[in-house]
Amino acid sequence: MGQISSNEIISIIKSEIEDFEIDKSSRETGSVIWVGDGIATIYGLDEAMYGEIVVFENGVRGMVQDVRENEIGCILFGSDTGIKEGTVVTRTKKRAGIPVGEGFLGRVIDALGSPIDGKGEIKSSDYRPIEEPAPGIVDRKSVNVPLETGILAIDSMFPIGRGQRELIIGDRQTGKTSIAMDTIINQKGKDVICIYVAIGQKSSSVAQIVGTLKKHDALDYTIVVTSTASDPAPLQYIAPYSGTALGEYFMYKGKDVLIIYDDLSKHAVAYRAISLLLERSPGREAYPGDVFYLHSRLLERSARITEEAGGGSITALPIIETQDGDVSAYIPTNVISITDGQIFLESNLFFSGQRPAVNVGLSVSRVGGAAQTKAMKKAAGSIRIDLAQYREMEVFTQFASDLDEGTKAQLEYGRSLMELLKQPLSKPMSLAEQVITLVCATHRTFSGQKDVKGFQNGLLEYFAENGAGIVDKINAEKTLDDELIKQIEDMADKYKAENTPT
Numbered sequence: 283m284g285q286i287s288s289n290e291i292i293s294i295i296k297s298e299i300e301d302f303e304i305d306k307s308s309r310e311t312g313s314v315i316w317v318g319d320g321i322a323t324i325y326g327l328d329e330a331m332y333g334e335i336v337v338f339e340n341g342v343r344g345m346v347q348d349v350r351e352n353e354i355g356c357i358l359f360g361s362d363t364g365i366k367e368g369t370v371v372t373r374t375k376k377r378a379g380i381p382v383g384e385g386f387l388g389r390v391i392d393a394l395g396s397p398i399d400g401k402g403e404i405k406s407s408d409y410r411p412i413e414e415p416a417p418g419i420v421d422r423k424s425v426n427v428p429l430e431t432g433i434l435a436i437d438s439m440f441p442i443g444r445g446q447r448e449l450i451i452g453d454r455q456t457g458k459t460s461i462a463m464d465t466i467i468n469q470k471g472k473d474v475i476c477i478y479v480a481i482g483q484k485s486s487s488v489a490q491i492v493g494t495l496k497k498h499d500a501l502d503y504t505i506v507v508t509s510t511a512s513d514p515a516p517l518q519y520i521a522p523y524s525g526t527a528l529g530e531y532f533m534y535k536g537k538d539v540l541i542i543y544d545d546l547s548k549h550a551v552a553y554r555a556i557s558l559l560l561e562r563s564p565g566r567e568a569y570p571g572d573v574f575y576l577h578s579r580l581l582e583r584s585a586r587i588t589e590e591a592g593g594g595s596i597t598a599l600p601i602i603e604t605q606d607g608d609v610s611a612y613i614p615t616n617v618i619s620i621t622d623g624q625i626f627l628e629s630n631l632f633f634s635g636q637r638p639a640v641n642v643g644l645s646v647s648r649v650g651g652a653a654q655t656k657a658m659k660k661a662a663g664s665i666r667i668d669l670a671q672y673r674e675m676e677v678f679t680q681f682a683s684d685l686d687e688g689t690k691a692q693l694e695y696g697r698s699l700m701e702l703l704k705q706p707l708s709k710p711m712s713l714a715e716q717v718i719t720l721v722c723a724t725h726r727t728f729s730g731q732k733d734v735k736g737f738q739n740g741l742l743e744y745f746a747e748n749g750a751g752i753v754d755k756i757n758a759e760k761t762l763d764d765e766l767i768k769q770i771e772d773m774a775d776k777y778k779a780e781n782t783p784t
């Protein structure tokens with residue numbers, strides 16, 4: 283090897299530096315190494331960031347999902363048919379986001395914010411990244427305003443507050459979606475914006491949901507974000523984040539938002555598919571190691587924020603499907619630990635006709651009474667404990683024939699409570715209806731009735747016709763004092779006397 287003079291060294295360094303410059307500009311574009319199943323591996327985009335949007339030669343967009351030493355992994359938001367090895371990819375330096383605005387109310391959109399209801403273009407007011415840091419501690423306010431579901435079994439025992447995250451969990455076909463839908467229907471006139479995110483469902487189920495919302499005039503204040511089972515996994519994966527971005531737009535404007543994620547089990551499955559294709563190492567139940575973070579960073583964004591921060595709230599009702607009631611599987615335990623409580627729906631109850639099939643023992647709301655009106659708190663009293671006692675007693679006395687009067691009365695009271703908690707679909711109860719029902723239940727008005735449900739309906743109609751003063755007072759003032767309780771009891775006694783055959 284010959285000697286290299288200092289001049290030569292300088293010229294070598296110079297040319298390297300010049301090459302480096304050229305190299306830098308070429309980093310804005312890369313080329314596809316591998317593509318398939320909605321995923322592409324790209325070489326040459328060394329500086330692309332996680333979550334950045336990249337554009338392929340044919341216009342299809344993708345999002346950087348995996349940054350490795352020599353290549354990046356990217357999920358595609360469109361068909362991969364026009365993309366092949368060597369296709370040029372360009373950075374946008376923008377994070378993934380969707381258009382947002384009031385114009386989205388009443389519309390059905392896909393995970394990228396494009397309308398799919400055939401009602402034409404949507405005028406957007408802003409653009410928000412789909413991934414955003416959750417509001418910090420100082421921006422948060424305590425959760426103490428109720429978000430009424432209109433479902434007696436929930437509002438009385440597992441109250442949900444604005445800004446709370448309450449999980450709806452149960453096996454398939456146990457009424458999970460129905461609870462979410464009834465809650466949306468109950469928000470009519472309550473100034474709450476609803477967002478329903480469908481993840482991995484059949485298109486026909488989504489169509490049915492939109493139909494139900496329309497039928498009950500609930501679509502006007504609702505946005506439906508959908509990624510169906512036939513959509514590529516990347517779209518199913520981002521749908522809940524897109525929905526949340528829309529929710530945040532309203533929350534930071536001081537509005538109260540209710541968001542449903544139906545369901546996060548399918549969301550986790552879509553994420554698992556993406557991760558396996560990106561060759562991330564599989565962990566428990568083949569899910570990637572960060573699947574907990576997937577859901578925690580989503581649900582952390584639900585909050586009630588201070589006036590200074592905007593003053594609105596996002597209440598989240600994520601849904602999880604269990605297999606054989608197993609709440610200890612990986613995804614269910616994750617989401618249980620992230621949320622502020624769960625409504626546990628049970629197949630056995632559902633099939634025995636107890637609908638909504640809320641399991642009183644396993645359901646909980648960690649916000650609890652703070653999110654209840656004074657009237658509801660007083661009326662609900664001890665019914666949760668009464669029900670727990672009833673269920674225990676029911677088991678013990680199943681085969682006993684000679685029960686004492688006290689036990690018989692207790693059983694009868696428990697049975698009537700269970701009947702009262704049954705509620706048909708799309709029939710939300712007002713605060714007054716719930717309070718009157720509970721006060722009368724405690725007063726043992728329903729004990730001994732053969733047809734408790736029929737009697738309850740009759741009684742509530744009677745109050746609507748003859749006790750408008752009481753009904754309006756509860757709905758307006760949301761309080762309940764002993765005098766009002768007495769009035770309700772007297773009126774119930776009167777109705778009972780008139781309607782009990784002698």
Ligand code: ATP
Pocket residue numbers: 452453454455456457458459460461603637638705706707
């Ligand atoms: P999937 O696992 O398929 O998503 P799901 O748990 O969401 O099911 P739903 O679709 O809400 O369950 O309900 C299942 C069926 O039960 C529907 O046909 C619905 O109409 C019926 N159903 C749900 N709740 C009630 C109720 N309170 N009263 C009567 N029928 C009900």
Ligand code: MG
Pocket residue numbers: 458459460544
């Ligand atoms: Mg469902």
